Amino acid sequence: MMKNIKTTLLLLLMVQLLVNDVYAQKQPITLVEQGSFTVGGSVKTSPGTFDPVAHGAFNPSNQATEGQTLHGDHATVFYQIPDSAKKLPLVFWHGYGQSMRTWQTTPDGREGFQTLFLRRNFPIYLIDQPRRGLSGRSTEPTTISAATDDQLWFGIFRLGTGSTFYPDVQFSEDPEALNQFFRQITPDTGPLNINLNIEAVSTLFDKIGPGVLVTHSHSGGQGWLTALKNGNIKGIASYEPGSNFVFPEGEVPETIHYVGGALSARSVPMTEFNRLTEIPIVIYYGDYIPNEPVAHPGQEQWRAALQMAKLWTATVNKHGGDATLVHLPEKGLKGNTHFPMSDLNNEKVAVLLAEWLKEKGLDKK
Amino acid sequence: MMKNIKTTLLLLLMVQLLVNDVYAQKQPITLVEQGSFTVGGSVKTSPGTFDPVAHGAFNPSNQATEGQTLHGDHATVFYQIPDSAKKLPLVFWHGYGQSMRTWQTTPDGREGFQTLFLRRNFPIYLIDQPRRGLSGRSTEPTTISAATDDQLWFGIFRLGTGSTFYPDVQFSEDPEALNQFFRQITPDTGPLNINLNIEAVSTLFDKIGPGVLVTHSHSGGQGWLTALKNGNIKGIASYEPGSNFVFPEGEVPETIHYVGGALSARSVPMTEFNRLTEIPIVIYYGDYIPNEPVAHPGQEQWRAALQMAKLWTATVNKHGGDATLVHLPEKGLKGNTHFPMSDLNNEKVAVLLAEWLKEKGLDKK
Numbered sequence: 001m002m003k004n005i006k007t008t009l010l011l012l013l014m015v016q017l018l019v020n021d022v023y024a025q026k027q028p029i030t031l032v033e034q035g036s037f038t039v040g041g042s043v044k045t046s047p048g049t050f051d052p053v054a055h056g057a058f059n060p061s062n063q064a065t066e067g068q069t070l071h072g073d074h075a076t077v078f079y080q081i082p083d084s085a086k087k088l089p090l091v092f093w094h095g096y097g098q099s100m101r102t103w104q105t106t107p108d109g110r111e112g113f114q115t116l117f118l119r120r121n122f123p124i125y126l127i128d129q130p131r132r133g134l135s136g137r138s139t140e141p142t143t144i145s146a147a148t149d150d151q152l153w154f155g156i157f158r159l160g161t162g163s164t165f166y167p168d169v170q171f172s173e174d175p176e177a178l179n180q181f182f183r184q185i186t187p188d189t190g191p192l193n194i195n196l197n198i199e200a201v202s203t204l205f206d207k208i209g210p211g212v213l214v215t216h217s218h219s220g221g222q223g224w225l226t227a228l229k230n231g232n233i234k235g236i237a238s239y240e241p242g243s244n245f246v247f248p249e250g251e252v253p254e255t256i257h258y259v260g261g262a263l264s265a266r267s268v269p270m271t272e273f274n275r276l277t278e279i280p281i282v283i284y285y286g287d288y289i290p291n292e293p294v295a296h297p298g299q300e301q302w303r304a305a306l307q308m309a310k311l312w313t314a315t316v317n318k319h320g321g322d323a324t325l326v327h328l329p330e331k332g333l334k335g336n337t338h339f340p341m342s343d344l345n346n347e348k349v350a351v352l353l354a355e356w357l358k359e360k361g362l363d364k365k
Numbered sequence: 366m367m368k369n370i371k372t373t374l375l376l377l378l379m380v381q382l383l384v385n386d387v388y389a390q391k392q393p394i395t396l397v398e399q400g401s402f403t404v405g406g407s408v409k410t411s412p413g414t415f416d417p418v419a420h421g422a423f424n425p426s427n428q429a430t431e432g433q434t435l436h437g438d439h440a441t442v443f444y445q446i447p448d449s450a451k452k453l454p455l456v457f458w459h460g461y462g463q464s465m466r467t468w469q470t471t472p473d474g475r476e477g478f479q480t481l482f483l484r485r486n487f488p489i490y491l492i493d494q495p496r497r498g499l500s501g502r503s504t505e506p507t508t509i510s511a512a513t514d515d516q517l518w519f520g521i522f523r524l525g526t527g528s529t530f531y532p533d534v535q536f537s538e539d540p541e542a543l544n545q546f547f548r549q550i551t552p553d554t555g556p557l558n559i560n561l562n563i564e565a566v567s568t569l570f571d572k573i574g575p576g577v578l579v580t581h582s583h584s585g586g587q588g589w590l591t592a593l594k595n596g597n598i599k600g601i602a603s604y605e606p607g608s609n610f611v612f613p614e615g616e617v618p619e620t621i622h623y624v625g626g627a628l629s630a631r632s633v634p635m636t637e638f639n640r641l642t643e644i645p646i647v648i649y650y651g652d653y654i655p656n657e658p659v660a661h662p663g664q665e666q667w668r669a670a671l672q673m674a675k676l677w678t679a680t681v682n683k684h685g686g687d688a689t690l691v692h693l694p695e696k697g698l699k700g701n702t703h704f705p706m707s708d709l710n711n712e713k714v715a716v717l718l719a720e721w722l723k724e725k726g727l728d729k730k
Contacts, residue, residue: 030395056517057624058666069515069516071550189551296421
């Protein structure tokens with residue numbers, strides 16, 4: 001009898017949680033403001049004088065450049081401020097080959113972190129870094145090869161190997177989901193220059209004030225470097241940081257060699273490094289990352305990154321910092337790709353981040 | 366005495382209108398949904414077999430392409446559905462060198478059409494056409510020159526001549542506004558192909574159903590061509606269409622020659638043309654467009670476009686259509702550039718569009 005009552009209560013609770021969850025998804029979102037702007041960038045000027053009469057017609061094959069400028073190398077930002085907003089916004093910075101689309105609708109058509117965290121009352125800022133996506137103008141030329149490389153990214157982004165999904169991967173089997181995922185990729189429109197990126201994102205934090213930086217993959221390392229120079233970054237959550245780990249001089253670990261490449265760390269003076277011990281930091285890695293060397297470079301790269309991230313968090317904490325490394329499978333979240341923020345279980349991934357933000361006092365109103 | 370009362374009442378009314386206006390700007394916006402997705406596009410496949418072990422590491426200087434695909438040539442769409450939404454969404458399509466940024470925050474930091482029409486309860490869809498902005502993946506390669514050309518666009522976009530603003534232009538004198546305006550520009554990431562663009566936007570209307578297309582400049586002509594093939598386009602508002610005007614066979618006007626170029630029209634069978642007589646269409650042009658030839662190509666191009674648009678609306682209407690050409694200065698809106706949707710008086714420009722939508726029954730709930 002008691003057992004039946006307990007079971008019934010448990011079932012009722014589960015139904016209630018399910019209803020709450022569906023209800024939360026369907027609730028309208030109230031915005032007090034939204035908009036877009038660019039930050040950072042540079043201006044290139046060609047010598048001479050511009051003649052608007054002689055050279056004022058568009059001539060794609062032979063445009064006169066004398067005396068003209070080009071504004072480029074900026075970041076583009078789209079932001080939304082919800083009602084009853086938390087004090088600190090979340091600033092989302094995409095990874096390599098990606099744009100602000102990373103944080104929007106998932107490949108299978110559900111809400112991404114942009115909307116999931118608006119629902120949690122965080123102001124959100126989405127970045128397209130310089131020379132990518134909406135920030136297309138570059139002061140340096142480039143060639144876009146249009147080379148076929150979807151299957152390369154399928155492997156590096158850890159959906160699977162070749163064209164075969166990993167078993168139980170948190171990615172929809174609907175072919176349209178993979179179609180949307182591939183179309184999220186967008187090329188560099190100028191030479192990749194992380195100093196430009198860091199400068200632009202730092203300028204963003206100068207403009208908006210204190211906030212929490214959320215990075216992914218290639219922006220992970222750039223995020224540490226940005227935090228070194230900007231005190232307005234009050235916390236960092238990093239999904240699968242891949243490179244540019246920053247260690248104090250004399251404490252830089254050896255390069256980690258793996259099938260397909262090598263991962264080295266950066267060195268900075270201890271006085272600079274200390275900045276990273278002053279803010280709470282959390283790092284998340286997904287599934288299918290081996291402990292020992294394997295043959296597939298798409299997995300190997302992340303074996304090295306996870307290993308380096310472990311050394312890094314230990315170093316940060318040794319110097320009084322507050323860095324947490326979360327390997328999602330160890331938290332019971334299995335099957336995550338390199339994109340936990342848009343995987344099928346992204347709501348659970350969001351809950352982990354929300355709990356961390358609360359624990360660190362970064363979610364106050 | 367009567368006169369004083371009248372004056373007082375008039376003043377009170379004016380204050381009330383001002384308060385309403387400010388109030389409208391500050392009201393929160395309630396969204397029932399927002400998100401992003403891609404439409405259209407193609408898949409390029411390289412012959413051979415992809416070997417994820419041998420070729421699974423990222424090698425920017427020599428990537429193996431064998432057996433790999435590339436998903437490209439799609440359009441990217443960001444959408445928002447407000448509470449108490451109108452039935453027909455507004456689908457915003459940018460012009461040459463532009464992206465969805467055209468419809469977002471204005472260069473001087475005010476609300477653009479995205480938010481102004483959300484406030485009027487229209488669902489909004491913003492497009493980045495194939496090979497531009499967030500839709501960066503192209504199946505064909507290209508080179509981006511990074512040539513200095515800001516002053517060329519300053520002229521063609523009719524802010525002024527050279528670097529000198531037109532007198533009384535509806536553009537902020539704050540240098541930061543011009544900085545933001547230039548940084549809105551974003552290059553093609555593949556060869557421009559209007560057939561791809563039309564296909565992608567038509568696929569969007571297949572997906573979302575009936576709606577109103579809002580075009581700008583280069584998308585104006587592409588918009589007519591898209592409407593020819595998709596019956597879900599229930600109306601078109603076109604800001605400063607520049608090319609690809611479509612006439613029935615045998616009624617194509619002569620090419621209009623102007624300083625810096627020539628504008629020709631397209632010919633389609635009458636059976637196809639008739640489609641453009643079945644939907645309400647409105648076209649808007651701004652200020653600084655001369656009636657007679659002048660020396661500056663930046664103005665000349667729009668003299669030709671306006672002249673062609675007059676011939677075009679007359680032809681549409683002769684065949685039973687409902688096309689309206691609005692030259693904004695004749696409506697009392699002076700000083701508009703090639704970007705009326707983001708000029709200083711863009712709220713007034715929005716009112717004109719809202720009134721037209723209402724008049725044509727396109728704003729029903």
